[in-house]
Amino acid sequence: MKRGRVGSWGLALGLGFLWVPVLLLVGFAFSADRIPFQWGGVSLRWFAALAANERLIEAAWLSIRIAAGAATLAMLIGGAAGFALARWGGFGGRVLLGGLIGAPLVLPEVVTGLSLLLTFVALEALTGWPEGRGALTVLLAHGTLGAAYVAVVVQARLAGGERVLEEAAMDLGAGPFTAFCTVTLPLMVPALAAGWLLAFTLSLDDLVVASFVSGPEGTTLPMVLFSALRLGLTPEVNALGAVILLLAGALVGLAMLLLRARRVEGQGEGG
């Protein structure tokens, strides 16, 4: 199998390209040298410097709070939209609803960011809300982005034929609300959780949309990082990279466990 070998080489090359920069970043986080990516013996000094960098810590804490809020908002809106799209065959404006909820997935970030900023400015001029721009407007923007992803995940999850289960519950005397709470909602939980995590990490990682819609009181972690990278690399960035890789690894591990649980459960249902 000659092509099998080509594929394996391609896979090794691709994974190497993806991982070597990341691993070097993490490895050099433990270097004592003041110039990033120069080896000066093992040291944790940059982790200590990171922990003492108040501007960065403050921005990281704000980013985490925004991401948690945005992900929750995204889960509610995206979950409702995904549910409606998957379960209610035809309702007025279904196609438009599907198009609108998914639009942020296909729009370039600069377009989303600019158009949302202009919307917040217009809303404030008309209604006085949201007052100025900052953490709240970033949260609203990220919630809108995240809802697109949650809707896709939930819709895919509910696309199977499990509607029968709800009907069975209702045949056995459950009201539609009880059937939803006891049958459909538990089915949606893994998708909602995975969607929440996805929206959370997207929000944590977003620079472009946040830069457009934020204000003086809303400096997120990517904004601090971006201005640092523009001025030049510091070893603290390496240390932060190591910390985030660890956290992201843990989160992805959790998401995979959730999805695995979903798959096993899916097989149990014979689907």
Next chain:
Amino acid sequence: MRRLLILVPVWAWLLAFVAAPAVILLGIALGQSTEGIPPFAPPVGPGLVWQGSLGNFATLFEDEFYFDSLLRALRIATSTAALALLLGFPMALAIARAPRARQALLLALVLLPFWTGFLLRMGAFIGLLRDQGLINGLLIGLGVVQEPLPLLYTEGAMLAGMLHAYLPFAVLPLYAALSRLDPVLEQAAMDLGATPGAAFRTVTLPLALPGIIAGFLLVFIPAAGEFVIPELLGPSEALPVGRVLWQEFFQNRDWPLAAALAVALLVLLILPIRLFQRLESRA
């Protein structure tokens, strides 16, 4: 009734934060830049008087700086998508033909760097490519070159960063298409006398075509508006539209012109976006 309870908030949200922004963006693009807060005059003035114009769009066409930035962005996006397919296809094929149990692990390895913080990965590229960086350090240390090579702030550095950021977007749809493919089909073609190369060209490649197109578009669409990677790794002249839009907005504070650039970018991307949505709804 119960349906309305769910649908009304969803509709309200989507109208306010997805539909209205599109309309407002187009509106401001027809407006004019002014000194003030906010720094523009909307196309409909007090007393509902129309004061908009197509002036911003005329500027985009007349001033080569803007027009070229749009074309440049499309060219960069095409190169990125082509590179991502070239590297992503053998990866996806190898993953799809790996034992089932290993596929999930390999996919996770492709996706995990995607979750490690996009800016940090670009920071790694800066650390590798700059004059005092790892690669130049190695080359000078080994005596290959005397002076550091100018690697950072080049088109090559930018494409490497773009490829790193977008490769997983190409691998996933390719993998989805290739894993559905029965390897028996290619075997059958070979049993009937096709060479492995011919079997690949006439069986595997055509059947993987929807995945190839989806992978291309999934990279091309966001790459066309990319701002961060050209800004951090790319050359300081010959800006793609993402950087020009950013400059107009943040440095020149010309919001209407920035909005017109966004509308122009959207118009250029409408066809790829529609094509992608068609592919998605069929899958």
